Amino acid sequence: MAKQLRMLAPDDFREKLSRRAFLKGGTAAAGFAIVLAACGSSDDEAVTIETTGSDMADDGYSRVVNTASGTLAMYTWGDYNDPDLVGALADSTLGVSMKVDYYASNEDLITKLAASNGNSGFDIVVPTGPYVPQMIEKGLIQKLDLSLIPNFSNLDPAYTSQAWDPNNEYSVCKNWGSTGYFYDKTKITRTMETWQDFIDACMNEGSGNCAMIDTAPNFCGMWFWANGINWNTQDEADLDACEKFLVEEFAQHIKAFDSYPSTKLAEGAYSLAMGWNGDLRQAYVRIADAGGNPEDWVWVLGSPATELWMDTYCIAAGSPNAEAAHAWINWDLVPEISIKDLEYHGYNTGMKDMESLIANLAPDLERGEMIFFTPEQVATFQTQEITPALDRMVDILNKAKAKAGA
Amino acid sequence: MTATVAATTRRRWRAPKYALALPSIIWYTVFFAAPIAFIVFYSFGTKDTSKLLPVDLTNLSTASYKEVFDETFFTTFRATLRISITATLLCLVIGLPVAYFAAFKVSEKWKAIVLAAVVVPSFTSFLIRTVAWRIPLAPNGTLSKFLKDLSLIGENGIQILETSLAVQIAIVYNYLGFMILPLFVALDRIDSRMREASKDLGAGRVATFFGVTLPLAGPGIIAGVLLTFIPMCGDYVTATVLGGAKGNMIGAMIASQFSGAQNWPLGSAMAVLMIAAVLLTLVVGTVIVWVIPRIVGLGEPLVQRWRRAMRARQVQRGPRAGFVVGDSVLHRLLGVWTSLVLVFLFIPIGLVFLHSFNRGGSFTIWSNAVSIKWWGELFDGAQVLNTAIRFAVFIGAGFLAKWMLSRRQMLGSRTSSWLITSVVVLAFVINGLVTSWYAKIFDYAGIGDAIRNSFMAAFGATVIAVLIGGMSGVALARRPGRWATVFMGLVFLILVTPEIMDAIALATWFPRIQDLPIVGHIFTNGWGPFNGGINKLWVGQSMYASAVVTLIVRARLAGLDESLEQAAADLGAPPGRAFRQITLPLIASAMIAGGLLSFALCLDNAVISTLISEAGSTTFPVALLGATRSTIKPFWGVGAVSLFVVTMTSLWFLVVILRRSGDSASNIAATLTGS
Incomplete structure (x- = not known):
């Protein structure tokens, strides 16, 4: 069997x-x-x-598959690859047996790697782009050998050569996405379009029933976006106002800090939740699984502004099997593999000429509007920058968590 | 004769009294005292995320302590203590009748069954049992729908998840067993003649219970309270899985300072204050326990006078039938209560088992369809079948050989009783060699490796714990002195330090020692087949386990007369030989029991392991805790059920061996609980 x-x-x-x-x-x-x-x-x-x-x-796509051997340890975000790919297919196609561990935030990842100082045993890590420079600086990731990743040419140039790594010396785009929210329209009957609506609903009819993403930039970013402030602000007054609102007025309404609310939404734990597009897309499947009605639930992309994040494949310093790590990154860039992954996690993998790939390989893809955004939407996206303000945001989240439990 | 022996011993160099405890002393100094001292040191530092270890120690201040006493963080402290104290009291109130029932009201056979039923749930993964509470409590779950249909609850379903009530329920559930066992052992040891004497002297059932039974059970109550209250204070898993933002506990908050927030000084200050709070609570608890009987004692003359008056009135009126609870009614009530508690203990296990056959994509959400899909995902069917057939063939051959040999009377009864055991071991080894130690029977490598790593880590840690714990236990019982007081203080400190404190201390300690010549090499590159991560887990998991073994061995030896060893010495046996032939057999059963207990503890260790594990050493609880961050697939249930089956089989096997070697089942149970 x-x-x-x-x-x-x-x-x-x-x-x-x-x-x-x-x-x-x-x-x-x-x-x-x-x-x-x-x-x-x-x-x-x-x-x-x-x-x-x-x-x-x-x-026009490159489909080189390099084989390797041994085990390959990947440290990544929750549920972030098709289990077939990291399981049986990696075994039979690449010849490597994969081990996958999960972390909940970029800070978690950095702490874990820093604590073992290059001996963590992980081969592949998946930081969000803006965190790449500090990981280079702390010596946590090593240079890639792009000649071992010929399928790199399959990526849309829009998703290569990003500000954090202009020559892709250390990182390759895994996929990118955005942030929005999800609510039960039988419980929250007003129409919701903006982050301000979300905040209002959390403080009124959704009070005590809403979940927030458990990362500092997203948690604080939500307030900045709602108030028309760029979330990369370093202005003390903005940060003070953000802290005052989120800790003093908002935290008490929060039910949970949960970066992956899809399963708990299906359990009925929240009536509205902030989340990343791919995870909230999976929520529809889980809600149907649990016998709920997916049509009761509405996905809203954050506005007037929201984020564009890109998670990247990097190779950890001291990786025990860097050869297999390159082989895996290269393989995940084969268009058929990439689209299979996309169908699972629901994030845009950044292949060139994506439309025709989807039309050919996944014509029956459901809820594509949660994966592919219109140019108008993309125009409102802001990419995170790592500034000294990040420390402050981490503090704000920390305090809000304490306050929410009070 | 005696004089000459004494003369020779005097001439020889005598090792210091603490010689046998030396390995423990070094181990605890390097991996407990020093790391904890650094945590105290960090708590006065300042946060500096530009460094690899994000703490600046050049500029010491008490700012972090001020921050903890700030209203926002302090509320979490209060909530944690409230949850832990309530849960400890609830465990006591729920557990005491069960222990009482098992100790006094049932036959020997049923005693063993009740005890086993209390112990068995704790051999399923702690984490999966906690996750399983999400199933009945889910607002959209089956139970909610049922209650809604009966109009017992509102439209929104059960609203317990992500509150401190959910944490409260699960925490009582998770630690109830640790309360019942020591209570049972203490009650079971009470000489029944004491209770009979009390009744013969005219005391009623209630008076006997409060005047005789309860005071005699005191040590058990203290052990139970310590075993539940301290881990609860540092509990991090239950609150993370069930608590949401409202049910936050200090353990989770400390852990997040070391991972997400990278604020080591604040986390360290919280940890230091947490230990202080635990110790303070214990002191206050002791004072209360000491004071209350004395205050009550002050009123004793009044009570006596009142009682006499009551009795005089009763004699006048004749007995009041309605108030006398018959023995059988009490018996039945206790029985019903015990059954209810056992059902409570087994609810999550049953759900884990059921949901491993879930067809849907998520462990906690039942899809209304039974399927073996996820078993197929996890296991390679052909390999499992082959392995099972090989086991069956071996055991069959063993039985056949036993039957034939016994017919020809070629075999002593002793050899024949060991035959099957050896065949099972042989089958295990040969199957292990064929399937590269059972890795091949798993289709999905992640869980297979995690289960294997769990066993490897727990086994190594247990060996360390039994060795160093056993030695220091002997030293404590046989060579007491001033060092013993200090050493017992250290052991006590290890026992009362919440696990999260050890976890952060070790997680921040290993990066500091990794550049040391030999020690550092072991933890970065490993040795032989064991990688650095497994070595770190051995250290982390052995700490609490070795303290437990120390106490068990010490208790065992303290109860035995030293005259046997003295006789051996008098008869000219050198100390080494006396130890090997006299002391070791005496403590063997205590060491095995301690080993079993620490193996079970280590196998389930999530907190320390999560903070110090690495890629190649991810254990089952660590991997599962990682998976709880997003969606838990049903194959985690499959993995937990398999782990449970493997653990139970090996336990059963050990119990069989222990019984063969002559220890009775009740002795095994008693030593298992550490008394």
Whole structure:
């Protein structure tokens, strides 16, 4: 039984891929090649697997798969990859057995890596872009060898060469997303559009039933966005006002600090929650699972402004298996793999020409509007900058947590 | 003869009295006293996130303490103490009738069954049991729907999750067993003649209970209160999983200072004040316990006069039938109560088992469909089948061999009784070699590795705990002196230090010692098949466990006359031989019991392990705690059930061996509880 299941996933997947590729191209029997290069071994032998019935070799995407061996330890955000990919598929395709541990915030990640000073045993870590420079500075991550990541060319140039790492020497985009909120319209009957609406609802009909993201920049950012202040402000007066409101007036209404509210929304624990688009997209599935009515729930992208965050693959300093780490990053950039991951976690993986990829590989993708944003929406997004104000925001969250429990 | 022996011993160099405790003393100094001293030091530092270790020690101040006494943080302190004290009292009130029932009202056989039923739930993962409380308490859950249909509750369902009430319920649940066991042992040891004498002298049932039974059970009550109250104060898991923002406890808040907030000085100050608060509460508790009987004693003459008056009136009126509770009614009431408590203890276990067969994508949300999907996800069916067949073949062959050999009378009864045991061990080893120590039976490597790491860490920590704890236990019982007072103080401090304090102390200690020549190398690069992370876990988990073993071994030896060892010495046995042939057999059962207890504690350790574990050493509770941050997949339930089955099997196996070696089941249970 288990054996079958294990084999089913990749077969099913391969079949789906070739069928869709066939439908798209029409021209038969061109065959697309996945190149298996035994990377790191002295003789650079390359294995080529022919898959007939597909013409995707000419579509401009690179599909190199480097194999590796041993175990690969990834330290990442909760539920952040398709379990098939980090499980059976990584085993059978890359030849590595993956171990995945989870952290809840970038600060958690940095503390864990700093505490072991380059001996944490993790290979891959997934910090949010703006945190990359301080991790470089503290010596927590090592340089990438982009020649081992040929599929890097599959990324949309809009998501490479970011301010925090202009030459992608240390980081490669894993996926990006934004922040908004989710509410039960049978309990919160007013129409909600902005962060201000969210704050009002939390303090009135949703009081004691709302959940906040458990990271300092997001928690404070919500108030800045609602009040038309750039969340990267370092102005003491802004930060004081933020602290005064969030700690003194707002904290008492909060039910939980929870960065992944989807399951608890389905349990019925909250009637409104702030969250990241991908997790809230999964909430619809879990609510249906629990026998609730997904149509009762509304997703709102934060406005007038909200964030654009990008999580990046980095290799931890002292990584025991850097070869496998490169192989994994490269493999996750193969378009078919990337879209499979996207269908699971619900975040944009930043592939070039995304629209046609989705049309070909995942035509029945549900709730795409929670993954892909319109240019007008993207225009309101702000990217976090790491400033000395971050310490202050961490303090504000800390105090708000204490206050919320009072 | 005696004189010459005495002369030779006098001439020889005598080791200091604390020689046997030396390993413990070094261990505790390096991995307990020093790290904790640093925490105290950090608490006077200032936060500096630009450094790798984010604390500036050049500029000392008491600002962090001021901040803790600030209203916002202090409320969490008060809430933690309130929850812990309430929960301890509730455990006592709920547990006492159960222990009383098991000790006095049932047959030997039922005693063992009740005890086993109390112990068994604590061998399922602490964390998954806590998570399982989310199932019945969910506002959209089955229970909520049922209560809503009966119109017993409002439209919003049960509103308990993410409040301190949820934490209160789960914390009572999680620690109830630790209260019942010591109570039972204490009650069970009371000489029944005392109670009979009390009744013969005319005391009623209530008077006997309060005047004789309860005071005699005092040590058990104290042990139970210590075993529950202290871990509760530092509890971090229950509040994290169930408490939300409202049910926050100090343990979770301290941990977050060291992870998210990177505010070591504030976290350290909170931890120092927490220990102070725990000690203060214990002192106040002791004073109350000491004062109340004396205050009551002051009123004794009045009470006596009142009683005499009552009795005189009763004699005039004749007995009041309505107020006399018959023995059988009391018996039945206690029985019902015990059953209810046992049901309470088993509710989460049952839910974990049920939800491991959930078809949906989340452990806590029941999809209304039973399926073995997640068992298939976790296990490689063919490998499991192969392994099971190999076990069956081996055991079958063992039984066959036993039958044939016994027919031909080629085998002594002693050898034959060990045959099956050896066959099981052999099958275990051979299967282990074939499946690379059972890693291959898991399809999803994450949980398989976590379970294996848990066993590896718990086993190593237990070996350390039994060795150093056993040695210092012997030293304490046989070579007491002034050092023993100091050492017992240290052991007591280890026992009363909430786990979260050890956790942060060690987590901040390892980066400091990693550049030391040999010690640092062990914790960064590991040795042999064990990586640095596993070594760190051994240190962290062995701390509390070795203190427990020390106490158990000491208690065991203190109860035994030293004359046996003296006789051996008189007969010319050198100290080493006397130890090996006399002392060791005497303490063997205590060491095994201590080992079992520490193994169970270590296997379930989440707090220390989470803060010090690394990629290659993630244990089951650590991995599960990580998973609770987002959605818990049902295969965690599958993993927990498997872990439970493996633990129970190995325990059963050990109990069988212990019984073969002649220790009775009730002795095993008694030593297990540390008395």
